Amino acid sequence: MKAVGRLTGWFRGRSLRSRLAVLTAAAVAVAIALSALACWFLVRDRLYQQVKDNLRAAPYDFRTIANGQLTGDTLPNCGTTPQQALTKSLATKALFDATHPDRGGPERGGGPNRWDNQLVTATGAVCLPIGATKAIETDPADRSILTAPDNTVRFRDGAFVSGRPAMVRVSKVYIVQSQEPAIMLTAQDITGVQDSLRQLAYILAGVAAAGVVGAGFTGRIVARSALKPVDRLSDAVEHIARTEEVGTTIPVHGKDEIARLSTSFNSMSTALLNSRERQTRLIADAGHELRTPLTSLRTNVDLLIRSDETGRPLPADTRTRLLGNMKAQMQELTLLIGDLLQLSRPDSPKPGQNLAVVALHEIAGRAVERARLRGPGLVFNLAVHPWYVHGDAAALERAVINLLDNAVKYSPPGGAVDVSLIDGRLTVRDHGPGIPQDELQYVFDRFWRSPSSRQLPGSGLGLSIVAQTVRDTGGEVALGPAADGGPGALASVVLPGQPDRPE
Template identity: 60%
Template structure:
């Protein structure tokens, strides 16, 4: 509707402008034609003329009828121009009776053309012709006319008079009226066509919006995320459709990951909880029956329960770590931190977990923007894996250079067909499922590194030897200025 209204206004404006332009051009053409009228004052005075408009009209009508009754109608001049003479006081009007019986209506303002007119001096050569003015007027019959006013003189006394010449505008006005009707018809047809075309174009252009609305209503009604709509073209509607499809797919993937995480977490929690419940039931049964367990069995049972509780604690901590959003939230401890110092602290903790292993460490200074606690836990997870799979007395190489942290062990390595799953949540290699762990360590590493703007890879050793090589690459950050520690003044010298 808005497009149709805009087109209607534009067409109407163009039609009105066209009509006025044609009218101005046709009136200008009439003025130019009237300016070439060959009448002179002496030719006007040649025929008999009347002194009043009524008498002039009556005389002209009588002369016209006489010529018609004599069969000389064809000899009556049908001039394109009509002429009158008006005295300077406006009291005398001369209308040649040879014309058809119609007189030009004269106004007092027509005599103003004599104000700037200077009659020729007797005995002097004639000067340039007097300047004429034009106006719109009408005949005594009401017929519209284009009027030309030319000042002049008559008689030996050079009496000032105004030569009034006029031409009918009836045909011009009829043509303008026909043009107006044509423009109205064309405008109406154009507006109708624009309305129909606009409706067709609007429906075609807004079809993706309707499809998008239907898809959104379907998701709101059924909660079935993942619904997509077809995308056509590359305009704003297509971009909106593509964005909706991306959002819907992302929501579906997020729900799938959430469902899988809950299922995997429930599966992983079931084992230690079942073992804990079994041990607790055994302790309760021994107390209820009055037959206490042997001290060695009881100690072993309590130790197993403590280990299972620690496994639950680690698993819950890993789940909390994975529940963090992908982007840092306001208030998180994200700052510029020394990566080499964080790696060194993780190595020191790793040495405690692998007392029989040799750590070869080479850490060059490097500063990154990250959460220091999360980054240290990520490095610690890589070292835990290296310690777990290293043979007794083995070696672990840890190196940091230009933001590239490499952790290499000399264990059995990872089969090539399992490398694509190592960063999946709760995934564990079939050969290591008898070892402790929840399968979340490398997932935490991947998420932490991704949150810090880096990348992490895990694969075979670069030199082709035994073991696996884990690499974290983090972008550098400017080194923070050193903070001044306030110095405590010592005792004054004696």
């Protein structure tokens, strides 16, 4: 276990390229080893099957071999052991008369695929052919053939008494005169087969070793080629970390997983660049917008301090006007800071945010009541139907109020503001001068204000807050000319929901 742990630790400590090369070499090594083993076993089975087929061709009927010439007094002259039988083989001439020259092993003039015969009686006497120079090792398990059905043939691994390996065929025969069952052993030398298998094993082992080494080099090359995009990605990340220059991208080739990773990195880098640019623009615009009320406040405060220091008090009406201006400027600063805080929220809701089922029609009704206070001379035409959405109630109410404030700001004295909510579509229409066509693309940008309305109060953040809130709720917002072609602008908000409160 400790060795496995050390090996695992070593493997984890290597680079990804090295690990990929090692895994490739290991996979190829396993494949080569399994192929080599399968090849070796197939060849072995084929060679041994050829030996068995050769042994099957040998005669095993004792009466055929003896040719009826065996007399009753010859078997007792057979020895009880193969060594004794070698000295008494002349007594078995009639038993193993080699009428065909190919019925003997190499020591009797046969070829390499010939066989050697040996008879074992029920009493254990071993009889060899005339001129035989080696006997077959007997096995006590061979005696089970005596009780087997006739023509039963079995094969087993065995050996000659000289120690040479052999494939042995065990068959049941009968003694001619006494008709007693006996065991016929027919063996073929398999030294050549084993030598061939040994040589094949060496060859396969060499091929496997060469394959593993080649797989290691090939795996290294493949890993280096496959991980080039990862190297470029690492270089880009290190460059960004070192220089803080977001927006760096890497080339993308193909459509594989590495290409997807590169594309994701490019998207992330571009998104970071856009986020930084928006942040920089927001800070610059916020500083510009804050400069005007802060400068006015500082001027008024300096005037009041100078009046007190010089002992020349300001007239009461002038002092009152200055304090009123300071209060209005403080309110403008408060609204601007609130808008900035609203815009500083993430573009998507986070878990734990105040999301709930919200009655949009009730929010529209409350927003209209507040808008009436800000435009006392205006007429508000309200037509809302029930609609429930899932979102942040406070943010949605502020968005609707911003739309109404925008309509109040641009409506002429005594004009009308039409508010409707039908099937999840909230529209706010004023009857003011409208928005020029070339300015429609900028209306939801932060701090953007039409050149014709820059003298009016406001920071240019109201519609940006509307757009962000609607997107966070999963809806869509649009602002354009009135649908009937008349004067004024039409703001439209579509939010997903349903007319009945979900349970």
